[in-house]
Amino acid sequence: MKLNTLILGSTMLLGTAMSCKGQSYEKTISGLEYRYEHKGTGTYVSKPGDLAKMHIVYKLSDSTFFDSHKMNNDQPVDQPLQKPSFPGDVFEGLLMMKDGDKMTFRMPVKQYFESVKQPMPEWVKGDGYASWNVEMLSVKSKEVIDKENAAKAAKQNGIDEAVIVKYLKDNKIAIKALPKTAVTANPKVAYKDASGIYYIVQKTGTGAVIGNGKKASVNYTGKLMDGVVFDSNEDAQFNHMQPIEFTVGQGQMIKGWDIIVAKMKIGDKLTTILPSSLAYGERAMPGSPIKENSVLIFDMSLLKAE
Numbered sequence: 305m306k307l308n309t310l311i312l313g314s315t316m317l318l319g320t321a322m323s324c325k326g327q328s329y330e331k332t333i334s335g336l337e338y339r340y341e342h343k344g345t346g347t348y349v350s351k352p353g354d355l356a357k358m359h360i361v362y363k364l365s366d367s368t369f370f371d372s373h374k375m376n377n378d379q380p381v382d383q384p385l386q387k388p389s390f391p392g393d394v395f396e397g398l399l400m401m402k403d404g405d406k407m408t409f410r411m412p413v414k415q416y417f418e419s420v421k422q423p424m425p426e427w428v429k430g431d432g433y434a435s436w437n438v439e440m441l442s443v444k445s446k447e448v449i450d451k452e453n454a455a456k457a458a459k460q461n462g463i464d465e466a467v468i469v470k471y472l473k474d475n476k477i478a479i480k481a482l483p484k485t486a487v488t489a490n491p492k493v494a495y496k497d498a499s500g501i502y503y504i505v506q507k508t509g510t511g512a513v514i515g516n517g518k519k520a521s522v523n524y525t526g527k528l529m530d531g532v533v534f535d536s537n538e539d540a541q542f543n544h545m546q547p548i549e550f551t552v553g554q555g556q557m558i559k560g561w562d563i564i565v566a567k568m569k570i571g572d573k574l575t576t577i578l579p580s581s582l583a584y585g586e587r588a589m590p591g592s593p594i595k596e597n598s599v600l601i602f603d604m605s606l607l608k609a610e
Contacts, residue, residue: 327339327340327341329408329410332392332396332397334388334391334392334393334396335391335392335411335415336391336392336393336394336396336397336409336411337409337410337411338397338400338407338408338409338410339407339408340405340406340407341406341407341408341437342404342405342406343404343405344402344403344404344405344406344440345403345404346402346403346404346405346440346442346443347402348402348403348443348444348445349402350385350398350399350401350402350443351385351399351445352385352386352387352399353384353385353386353445353446354384354385354443354444354445354446355382355383355384355385355443355444355446355449356382356383356384356385356398356401356440356442356443357380357381357382357383357440357441357442357443357444358372358380358381358383358398358438358439358440358441359372359373359380359381359438359439359441360372360381360436360437360438360439361373361436361437362434362435362436363433363434363435363436363437364413364425364428364432364434365413365428365429365431365432365433366429366432367427367428380441383398385398385399385443390419390420391419392411392415392416392419393419394409394436397409397436397438398438398440401438401440401443402440402443403440403441403442403443404440404441405438405439405440406437406438406439406440407437407438407440408435408436408437408438409435409436409438410433410434410435410436411433411434412432412433412434413428413429413430413431413432413433413434414430416433416434417434457581460579460580460581460597461500461579461581463597464500464579464580464581464597464599465500465579467529467599468502468577468579468599471529471577471599472494472502472577476492477491477492477493477494477504478492478493478494479493479494479495479496479502480493480494480495481495482495486508487505487508488505488508489505489506489507489508490504490505491504491506491575493505494577497563497564497567499560499563499582500579500581500582501560501563501564501576501577501578501579501582502576502577503564503574503575503576503577504574504575504576505572505573505574506573506574506575506603507571507572507573507605508569508571508572509568509569509570509571509572509573509606510569510570510571511569511570511571512569513566513567513568513569514552514565514566514568514569514570514606514609515552515553515566516552516553516554516562516566517551517552517553517554518551518552518609518610519549519550519551519552519609519610520549520550520551520552520565520606520608520609521547521548521549521606521607521608521609522547522548522549522550522565522604522605522606522607523537523538523547523548523604523605523607524536524537524538524548524602524603524604524605525537525538525539525602525603526600526601526602527600527601527602527603528593528594528598528600528601529598529599529600529601532593534589534592534593534594535592547607552565552566552609553566558578558582558583558584559581559582559583560576560578560579560582560583560600560602561602563582564576564604565604565606568604568606569606570606570607570608570609571606572605572606573603573604573605573606574603574604575601575602575603575604576601576602576604577599577600577601578599578600578601578602579599580596580597580598580599580600583598583599583600584596584598584600585597
């Protein structure tokens with residue numbers, strides 16, 4: 305979860321963690337008041353573009369507007385750090401923090417709403433403060449995050465590959481290299497696309513592959529690896545029997561759909577097996593049996609493209 309600016313400069317910290325409760329507020333040059341509640345042991349100096357993972361309690365006067373403990377299932381929020389956009393911006397304070405720090409930032413509530421150029425709600429007490437109590441769990445650079453994400457993706461791709469290969473073996477479906485000639489329909493042969501998608505040709509269409517940029521019309525049924533159907537426009541129980549239409553390659557669908565539909569011909573019917581990175585990734589879908597890192601199967605028919 306990320307916070308917006310409404311809910312949301314560098315001091316070197318040395319030595320062991322220490323409690324700072326009761327300490328009076330100090331001010332940054334721009335006027336943001338701050339107080340250390342606890343000093344952590346982190347040493348990394350953050351900069352705009354880094355990603356902070358933190359707990360935050362945001363208040364307007366005596367009213368709590370957001371509390372990540374109570375309103376985000378006790379999960380920290382991921383907040384990209386950015387340059388302060390006005391004097392007293394809380395981002396100036398966040399850029400002061402290091403791993404393990406707990407700080408409170410505040411500014412007079414009237415000054416705050418003037419700074420963000422928004423009307424102050426009538427229920428906010430005008431003599432109070434806008435305040436942010438922040439516990440910084442970690443701050444990481446984009447380079448570190450990209451490296452961690454790449455390693456995590458590689459590990460998950462390996463897991464997904466093993467799951468797919470086992471599924472095909474259990475169902476007596478052979479994995480073959482793409483032939484140099486046209487692929488023919490065979491429900492017992494699977495091909496692997498360069499993207500990592502496996503697909504089985506159930507029926508071949510005509511003409512050229514449609515490529516990106518065209519509006520495709522598709523019938524589909526989506527299943528988990530255990531055969532549980534989670535969605536379909538060919539099954540009345542899902543209450544949407546019309547073909548789904550989208551512009552290929554525009555990110556309107558999950559990545560795997562953009563990749564594979566661009567390579568289909570009108571009339572093609574495929575069974576595609578998408579690794580989780582080309583489906584919903586780490587996201588679990590609310591109200592659906594799709595869990596995080598789910599490999600998904602789609603029976604897909606390309607009806608038309610224009």
